[in-house]
Amino acid sequence: MFTGGLLFGSLSDRIGRRKSLLYSLLLNGIFGLLSALSPNVYALIAFRTCAGIGIGGTVPALFTLCSEHVPANRRGYYVTIVAAYWMVGAVFTAGLAWFMLGRPDAMYSWRAFAAIVSLPSFVCWMLTYKYVPESAQFFARRRLLTDAEMVVDTIKTTNGDAADHVTESSSLLSQHNTDASEVNGYTVVFGPSDPGIQTERSSLSAYGILFDPVLRGTTISLLMSWFCLSFGSYGLATWITMLFKRIGLENPFANAFIYAAANLPGNIMTALLMDRLGGRRILAISMLLSAGCATGFAYANSSASGAATIVLLASGFNAFSTAGWNAIDLMSAESFPTDVRTTGMGTLSAAGRAGSVAAQFVNGYLIGPPVHVTLLLAITASMMLLGTISSVLVRDYSNKALPESVEEMRRTHEKINNV
Structure with a gap:
């Protein structure tokens, strides 16, 4: 194990x-x-x-x-x-x-x-x-935005909503710095990857x-x-x-x-x-x-x-x-x-x-x-x-959107420290 x-x-x-x-x-x-x-x-x-x-x-x-x-x-x-x-x-x-x-x-x-x-x-x-289904956040982080949209549509359909696309696939795929989108409370916040962040990391660098x-x-x-x-x-x-x-x-x-x-x-x-x-x-x-x-x-x-x-x-x-x-x-x-x-x-x-x-x-x-x-x-x-x-020494992230990257976490902590 x-x-x-x-x-x-x-x-x-x-x-x-x-x-x-x-x-x-x-x-x-x-x-x-x-x-x-x-x-x-x-x-x-x-x-x-x-x-x-x-x-x-x-x-x-x-x-x-x-x-x-x-x-x-x-x-x-x-x-x-x-x-x-x-x-x-x-x-x-x-x-x-x-x-x-x-x-x-x-x-x-x-x-x-x-x-x-x-x-x-x-x-x-x-x-x-x-x-x-696979996690929409995982797909979006790898810029597989069409797959991410399909997951969101599946979740919406399962919960009784019309299975229309949340956003247009072509629009999402053409943008790399759009704002994150939250889908009616059914799934977590997700958005395209930051261009400078490499998501396919080696196991060693991930650790x-x-x-x-x-x-x-x-x-x-x-x-x-x-x-x-x-x-x-x-x-x-x-x-x-x-x-x-x-x-x-x-x-x-x-x-x-x-x-x-x-x-x-x-x-x-x-x-x-x-x-x-x-x-x-x-x-x-x-x-x-x-x-x-x-x-x-x-x-x-x-x-x-x-x-x-x-x-x-x-x-x-x-x-x-x-x-x-x-x-x-x-x-x-x-x-x-x-x-x-x-x-x-x-x-x-x-x-x-x-x-x-x-x-x-x-x-x-x-x-x-x-x-x-x-x-x-x-x-x-x-x-x-x-x-x-x-x-009690662990930072509490309850009821907050899940962070996408360590860079995002650094920016968030810098904002908190500067307040």
Whole structure:
């Protein structure tokens, strides 16, 4: 997944968000299905590694595509809706595992489970291929203005408007310095590329742009936030069933299902509040509350509190972590210019995967034997607090038009500093 985020993030800025998403979904589906047919453990590792590259590749293209398709004043709501389907997948997977693998009389093998959970990737591939157009902003940035207009017309038609052209293709194609045009609130602001800006950059130069002076602070702060949020949330989620077993809870699969279902209140909260409060506030508040729940979980475990209290605090942690993920996905897509938006998203996603990997080593050691549950939860809470601090340092672009280039961001910041 680390590799997939870096690879497809850079690729998406070069070939398009839609193509990148289709390739990554297909990669995940094919190798996920092959995992069920693995003849030995080495083949299983190889297939799951390739599937993981596909999983990592979906994140940069998916959230960038969503953010570029929707109006600025509703961006938070729609990104949250897309992110909420992580909950659907988590609940589906937890419920399926409980049904197929979590009973003493289970009649199903892990191979059947692996085959079934690979199917949604193929379904999503077909839906994306049929219904999701390429980003108009991506086309316009490359001066493919006729293609950009066609995307806008498609969006207008889908929303019930007449499918007339927003502007004349010939007029747009003949101009290279026209004003940006906003299309009735259905899509983001877009306009022709500045003549002096080269959009077909090498991958190396694209990564360099992420650390341009105007972006450096944002990039570093978001890298820290992604690492900390991934360490805390995935670190706990991966080991939650084993953790419940270690502290003596009955039916850990059922409790893990409740833990996964706690995504719902987190998604509802962010859908209602994201566009009002902005991604930065939601991220900072949710990570702070997640740290509080992890601390309470540690105290409840050390004081031998009841199972209901422990599961409630663990579920609260997951709910607030979900809100944090929705916010950080939005902030990450908003913080980078169109030229390197998915490169930035892929880099941040890779930092998140690094946090997840680090958590597996740390938590795997602490889960025992011997068991160090309280220490595990204390480290989790500390990482969430560190992420809270780094999140407040990120510049907030909520409800603003997405920037086209780093040059545009420099001009905007100069205007702000001169006021």
